[in-house]
Amino acid sequence: MRLSRLILTLLCCLVCCGMSAQRRVTPVKAGSKNLVGVNENKQPGDSIDRSRLVSVTDDRGNKVLVDTVTGKEVPDTVAVDGVTQGRVPKMINPLLFSASVGVDLWDPLMRIFGQSYGMVGFSAEINLHNRYIPVVEVGLGNASSTPSNQNYTYHVGLSPYFRIGANYNFLYNSNPDYQFVAGIRYGWSRFSYQLRDVLITDGYWGQQETVDFPSQTSSVSYINVLFGLRVKIWKPISMGWNVRFRAILHETEQPGGQPWYIPGYGARNGIITGSFSVFYTFSLGGKKKTGPALPPGFEIEEPGDEVPPPSAPAGDDIEPVVPEAASAEQTALPVVKDKEE
Numbered sequence: 001m002r003l004s005r006l007i008l009t010l011l012c013c014l015v016c017c018g019m020s021a022q023r024r025v026t027p028v029k030a031g032s033k034n035l036v037g038v039n040e041n042k043q044p045g046d047s048i049d050r051s052r053l054v055s056v057t058d059d060r061g062n063k064v065l066v067d068t069v070t071g072k073e074v075p076d077t078v079a080v081d082g083v084t085q086g087r088v089p090k091m092i093n094p095l096l097f098s099a100s101v102g103v104d105l106w107d108p109l110m111r112i113f114g115q116s117y118g119m120v121g122f123s124a125e126i127n128l129h130n131r132y133i134p135v136v137e138v139g140l141g142n143a144s145s146t147p148s149n150q151n152y153t154y155h156v157g158l159s160p161y162f163r164i165g166a167n168y169n170f171l172y173n174s175n176p177d178y179q180f181v182a183g184i185r186y187g188w189s190r191f192s193y194q195l196r197d198v199l200i201t202d203g204y205w206g207q208q209e210t211v212d213f214p215s216q217t218s219s220v221s222y223i224n225v226l227f228g229l230r231v232k233i234w235k236p237i238s239m240g241w242n243v244r245f246r247a248i249l250h251e252t253e254q255p256g257g258q259p260w261y262i263p264g265y266g267a268r269n270g271i272i273t274g275s276f277s278v279f280y281t282f283s284l285g286g287k288k289k290t291g292p293a294l295p296p297g298f299e300i301e302e303p304g305d306e307v308p309p310p311s312a313p314a315g316d317d318i319e320p321v322v323p324e325a326a327s328a329e330q331t332a333l334p335v336v337k338d339k340e341e
Contacts, residue, residue, distance in 0.1 A: 092173055093130040094285040100125050102240070102279035104139065109276065117143035117261045119158070123277065127284075131172035137163040137185065141263030143193075151199040154260045159191035161264025163224070177232035181242075185224040189263045192217045195256055213256045220251040220262045228275075236281045244273050 053065040066072070102125075107118030121139030128134075143156040165185035171178055195213040228242025246265060251258065261267050 091129040091131060093176070095128055096126070096284040097130045097176070098127040098281050098283050098285065100127070100238075100279045100281045102277040104137075104275050104277045106275045106277075107141075116145035117141070117156075117267060119263075121161075121264070121275075123279075125167070127169075129172060130176050131169050133167040133169060133181070133183075135163075135165055135167060135183065135185070137165075137187075137264075139264060141189075141191075141261075143261040143267075145261070145267075146197075147260055147267075153196040155194045155196055156191055156259075156261055156263065159189060159263045161187060161189035163187040163264060165224070167226075167228075177238075179228075179230040179240075181226075181228050181230070183224075183226045183228070183242075185226070185244075186221070187224060187264050188219075188221045189265070190217070190219045191259075191263050193259050193261070216254045216256050218252045218254055218259050218262075220259070220265065221249045222262070222265050223247055223249055226275075230279070236283075238279045238281060240275075240277045240279060242275055244275065246271055246273060 052068050054068055056064055056066055100123075102123045104121035104123065106121075107115070108120055110118060119140040119142055121137055123135055123137045125133050125135040139161055140158055141156070141161060142158045143154060146153045163185040165183055167179075167181040167183035169179045169181050171180050192215045194215050198211050198213060199208060200211060201208045224244045224246050226242045226244040228240055230238050230240035232238045248262075248265070251262075258268070266273050
């Protein structure tokens, strides 16, 4: 009898040791991958707060994220044929994120410092996912300038220009108050220009005379490639700077020569220009969530909504007793005493 008990005890010990040596594996559903607290599985407790995740490596060398509070394992990477593949982060902002209107103050400021051409420009844009930004630009330009080392005055009346294109924001998943963009614009303008006070010298007699060339009409298309920054300065107001590389694609040939100034393009004295704009932004994506989503059937209690404790039977004294080691968040347990005690 004692021998059979001893054998049974040894068998139990061997089984327990084998079970404890095995790694405990719990099936895990995919957790929240986008915003903090998004409950993708629609089950209470499935929401994952990514701020409390830590990265660990299991015995196979795979990286796993573990919730430090609940102990849940969240897959961070996917293994394909034994090779770990990283996940591509999704865009966290909605499709219709914002819209902006702006005014280009570069030419007005330059005219204060003596520039004799340019006027003002306006822009309208829509921001998709805070990443893709289609842009339309319109403006007015004019000029009355005598280029250096030239013998004429170039004049362009007030003429419109148009540009269309898009920007790409490299900081699309970062703070939307800041943007670093690269963009492209296709521009077009049709305008009239004159050459006035053209000084002509007779090569034989040495006499000089001044003539004017009549108004000529030109149509010019061009392209801009730009890189820029934008910073929020106060509520919906922001400022932006960019550097533009430009090139003429096509222009109408005129007997009086090529136009020196082109509305929207600027003077033909280089391939680099810039702009400085002020923007007003309208939010289209709604308010951001400031906290994790609650599981179904739960709600946040507002101050003053506390449920009063149940009333005690008549004739009884209630004395709340709080253990010394209890935290402030634990509710005191009522203890009922009889008067006879």
